[in-house]
Amino acid sequence: MAPRRPVSIRSSASSVASLVGAAKRGNESAFATLHHRYCGMVHATLLVRVGVGDADDLAQDTFVTAWQRIGDLRDEEAFGGWIQSIARRKAASLLRSRRPTVHLPGTLAAPRRLTAEATEALEALRSLPPHLAEPLAMRLIKGMSGPEIAATTGLTHGSVRVTLHRAMKRLREILEVSDDRA
Amino acid sequence: MTEHNPLFDGGADPELDAFATMFEPLAENPELGALPRRAARLSVAWMAAAAAVLLLAGAAVVVVGRGGGPAGSAASGQPPGAGAAGGHLGGEGGGDGRVPGTGPGGADRVPEGLSSLRTGPGTGDEAGQTGTARSSTEVGSATSQRAHQLAVTHEGNVHYPQMSPDGSQIAYEVNYPAEKRTEVWLVGHEGGRLTGSPVRVEPESMNRDLLYRYGRGKNITHMFGWAPGGSKRKYAYTVNNAEGHQQIYIDGWSGFISDGVSKEPRWDPLSPRFVFTSNRTGNGDLYMWDDGAEMQLTFDELHAEIYPSWAPAGDKVAFVRAGKGESQVMVLDVNAYSSVPLVNFSGKDSTRPSFSPRGDKVAFLSNKSTDSVMKFGLWVVDATPGSSPRNIGPNIRVPSKGAPSWTPDGRGVIAVIDDREKRDPIAIFPIDGGPPRILKTGTVNNRDPRLVVVDGQWRVVFTSQGAESQGAKSWYGLFVYDVPH
Numbered sequence: 001m002a003p004r005r006p007v008s009i010r011s012s013a014s015s016v017a018s019l020v021g022a023a024k025r026g027n028e029s030a031f032a033t034l035h036h037r038y039c040g041m042v043h044a045t046l047l048v049r050v051g052v053g054d055a056d057d058l059a060q061d062t063f064v065t066a067w068q069r070i071g072d073l074r075d076e077e078a079f080g081g082w083i084q085s086i087a088r089r090k091a092a093s094l095l096r097s098r099r100p101t102v103h104l105p106g107t108l109a110a111p112r113r114l115t116a117e118a119t120e121a122l123e124a125l126r127s128l129p130p131h132l133a134e135p136l137a138m139r140l141i142k143g144m145s146g147p148e149i150a151a152t153t154g155l156t157h158g159s160v161r162v163t164l165h166r167a168m169k170r171l172r173e174i175l176e177v178s179d180d181r182a
Numbered sequence: 183m184t185e186h187n188p189l190f191d192g193g194a195d196p197e198l199d200a201f202a203t204m205f206e207p208l209a210e211n212p213e214l215g216a217l218p219r220r221a222a223r224l225s226v227a228w229m230a231a232a233a234a235v236l237l238l239a240g241a242a243v244v245v246v247g248r249g250g251g252p253a254g255s256a257a258s259g260q261p262p263g264a265g266a267a268g269g270h271l272g273g274e275g276g277g278d279g280r281v282p283g284t285g286p287g288g289a290d291r292v293p294e295g296l297s298s299l300r301t302g303p304g305t306g307d308e309a310g311q312t313g314t315a316r317s318s319t320e321v322g323s324a325t326s327q328r329a330h331q332l333a334v335t336h337e338g339n340v341h342y343p344q345m346s347p348d349g350s351q352i353a354y355e356v357n358y359p360a361e362k363r364t365e366v367w368l369v370g371h372e373g374g375r376l377t378g379s380p381v382r383v384e385p386e387s388m389n390r391d392l393l394y395r396y397g398r399g400k401n402i403t404h405m406f407g408w409a410p411g412g413s414k415r416k417y418a419y420t421v422n423n424a425e426g427h428q429q430i431y432i433d434g435w436s437g438f439i440s441d442g443v444s445k446e447p448r449w450d451p452l453s454p455r456f457v458f459t460s461n462r463t464g465n466g467d468l469y470m471w472d473d474g475a476e477m478q479l480t481f482d483e484l485h486a487e488i489y490p491s492w493a494p495a496g497d498k499v500a501f502v503r504a505g506k507g508e509s510q511v512m513v514l515d516v517n518a519y520s521s522v523p524l525v526n527f528s529g530k531d532s533t534r535p536s537f538s539p540r541g542d543k544v545a546f547l548s549n550k551s552t553d554s555v556m557k558f559g560l561w562v563v564d565a566t567p568g569s570s571p572r573n574i575g576p577n578i579r580v581p582s583k584g585a586p587s588w589t590p591d592g593r594g595v596i597a598v599i600d601d602r603e604k605r606d607p608i609a610i611f612p613i614d615g616g617p618p619r620i621l622k623t624g625t626v627n628n629r630d631p632r633l634v635v636v637d638g639q640w641r642v643v644f645t646s647q648g649a650e651s652q653g654a655k656s657w658y659g660l661f662v663y664d665v666p667h
Contacts, residue, residue, distance in 0.1 A: 018463075022478050027519035028217055033481040039211040047208060059212045067217050118204040140201040141208045145192030161190045168189055 020076035023067070031070075035063050038080060040144060041152040042087045044137035048126050049091035052114075058094065062087045081154040088130075124174040132167035135160055328624035329646070329663035336367075339658035342583040343643045345371075345634050347411035352643070353383070354660055355404055355583070366403045366419050385421055385431045385438065405583060407447040409433070413454040418447035418471075430458055432471070439471060446488070447471070452496040457516075459488050468501060468514065479514060480521060487512070489534055491585055493541040493565070500524065500535035500544050500565075511535045511546050513565065522567045531555065536585035538592045541565060543613065545586045545595045547578055560586060560597050562613045575611040575618055577601065579629065587632040589640070594619075596633050596642065608644060608663075623663045626650050633665070640665040 016037075022030035042062050046055035066083050073082050114122065125133050125140070135153070138144045144152070150160045188195035202209070338358035345352055352371050357364045370377035383403055402422035409415050416433040430439040430447050442462040449456040455472040457479065466486030468479040480487045485505040492499055499514045503523075511525035511532045524544060525532045532548040544565050547558040551573055560575035578586070579598035586597045594610040599618070601607065605626035609618035621642065631644035642663045648656045 015463075018478055019481060022481070022519070025477065025519070027479070027481070029519060029521060030478070030481045031217065032214055033483065035214040039214070043208075043211050052208065056212045060215045063214055064218065114207055115204065118207070121201065121204055122208075139189065140198065141205040142211075143192075143202055143209060146187075146190030148192075157190075161187070164189050 016079050017076040020070065020073060020079050023070050024073075024076075031063075031067055034066075034079065038083055038152055039063070040142040041080065041138055041149070042083060044142050044144075045084055045087045045134050046091055047122070047141060048128075048130060048133040048137045049088070050094055054091075054094060058087065058090045062090055065090070078154060080152045084134075084153060121171075121175065124171055127174060128167055128170055132163060132170060135163050136167035136171060139164055328622065329642075329644075329661040331648070331659050331661050335659075336657065340645050340660045341658065342406075342581070342630050343632065343645060343660050344406060344408060344584075345632070345643060346408050346416075349634075349636065350377075352660070353406045353408065353417065354645075355406070364402050364404045366406045383417075383419055405445050405447065407449050407456060409449045409454055409456075410451055413449075415454060418449070418456060418458075420445040420447070430471070435474070437474065439476065444469075446490065448490045448492060448499075450496045451492050451494055457490045457492070457499055459486075459490065461486070466504070468499070470516070479516065479519065489585065491535050491537055491544075493537045494539060495541050498537070498541070498565070500537055500546075502533050502535065504531075504533075509533050511544065511563075513544070513567070524565065524567055524569075525561070525563055525571055527571075531558075532561070533558075534581065534585040536588065536595075537565065538588050539590060540592050543592070545588065545613075546571075547580060547586065548573075552577065557600065560595060560611055562595065572613075572615075574613055574615065575599070575609070579606055581630050584630070584632075589633055590635050596631050598628050598631060605650065608642065610665075621663060621665065623661070624650055625661055625663075627658075628661075629658065640667060 016034075019030045019034050023034060039059060043055060043059045046058050046062075049055075050058060062083060065086050073079065125137055128136065135149050135155075138149045138152075139146070146160045146164060147157060149155070149164075150157050153160075155163075186193070188198055336356045338356045341355045341357060343352055343354040350371060351368050353366060353368050355364050355366055366383040367380045368383060369380040383406065385403075403419055404422075405420035406417060407419065408417050415435060418430055418432045420428050420430055421438075422428050427440065428443045428445040430444050432438070432447075439458065439460075442460055444458055444460040444462065446459045447456045448458065455470060457468050457470050459466050460469050461467075463478075463483075465483055466488050467481065468487045468490055470477050470479055479499075480501075482503065485503045487501050487503055489502040490499045491501070497515065497517060499516055501512055501514060501521075503510050503512045503521075508527070508529050509531040510523055510527070512521045513524045514521040524535075525546060525548070527548055527550045530548055530550040532546050532550070535544050535546040537544055542565055543562055545560065545562050548561050548571075549555050549558050550561075551559050558578050558580055559573050560578045561571045561573050563569050563571035574595065575597060577600040579600045581598075586595050588595055589610060593614070594612050596608065596610050598606050599609050599620075606628050608621045608623055608628045608631045610621065611618045623642075623644075623646070625646035625648060627647040629645045631642050633640055633642050635641070642665060644661055644663070645658045646661050647658055
């Protein structure tokens, strides 16, 4: 079984609101904890939109922006949705700036070398609508469970369950078609 | 019953595992890079106002006495609490397996809302009551060459004496081994003599009946901390309740700090605020209490942050980050909210940090160079990350509470040598090396020494089982010793 990254979403852990509150007051340690909790979700959100190297860079940019603007976040419990929207905007901005360049699978960053099979699977993920691709990337790439995805994105358990089911079904279909062609 | 769904619930599944293997190079998250600096929002303007008030300013000393009973096990040196994280919060109270400490009927009860300080009976006229302070007979002289004892007697062991910033009072803990409970007492002091009778510190807002009920008969007050001189609040202390929680009560404040185990109030030496430890988020973290407002200072979910100790300028807090198998000394910048390791002895326990009077060094205890994990040496390190710690004393008795005490000139650290043959003498260890200076107190089984300055005189406040000739069958009492220099 493949190793899974630990995802720290514990009921006993510091509440998001208290972490955000402390981060607003300048507490870098609190913000580092927020990064630890939400980086998987943010990175997955970016991976289904841009190349791997760009996703790494934009993930960092996303958290730097969040750090600078966290004082503007009124609903401290909504940090997950807020930072995910920052990540989406970063990706969209990058893609706009690079038009009409076409993203090629071969541009995947060197430090994170993927097999041909993984590259194909990632491209298949990217071909899904973003609202399906994002949670499925969190599940398949980051190893997050449905409740962990719900906790970080602010979606309900039911919504995540249905979305994962639909997304997985679509992904299987795409990959099966691809296999047939091969 | 809902069928297990690996896609949503997680867990092993051949198809999902295949994807995980495929995507393994992407599983790792990017590190968080350096964050751009933002202005801290904590107001520190009032910190300067009390700049002239120094920690433990000129103090004199009193001694609390001995009875005839044997010393309890709790007095014979507590574990340092530097092991696994799970045991750090909640275990440190007045003793183990405490039993009801109810006094004889209602005479010992305090109506709700009465003063937070209970005056001790003074003459022991409440027959049978435990925890009473008897006479105030002075034994010896504050100017004698040996330690002297003032006999305010408790039927229990005295620990952890702390002088008030203005020197007018001493707070101390009394542990009653038979009843396995602990109380905090205050006694007035002036010129090396007692003034008035000792008074017991209890929550103002909690009926004594409730205290016993919540504490299942365990009257546990401990971990007292003096506020800086001139503060509206004079002190804070910890109270155990029935659920195993520990709460912090603050002098003159109607509320109290609850939520899990909250303890160890340590006041900023210059400002009316304190840091404390709490496990309210599942692990030990440091928090700040600032006139009713609480804020979390550390957010480490893998370790317990304990044993906070302020720098004299009120800008930093040294503390211990305790995890499984090791404990390290850290320093927190309370204005920048960032903490960095100061001592990192891998696989070893370093604990009880204490800033020097100038704030440029930190003394601490560590088992790095001892032959047992339960034995600790005395170390000093520059308060700058990356500095090399120096071992200045082997085999030190870990204080019952608190940390080693510095000499006022910052050139030495005072501690008890763990040496049964020599009956645990008190010594001053020069920080630049050299042999320790053994203090000829004439007492045995010494504990918890703290050095204060009284009219230019270095005076050590400590607890002991008494004179060398008397053996070690007495309660631990409170002693003072003037250091010739």
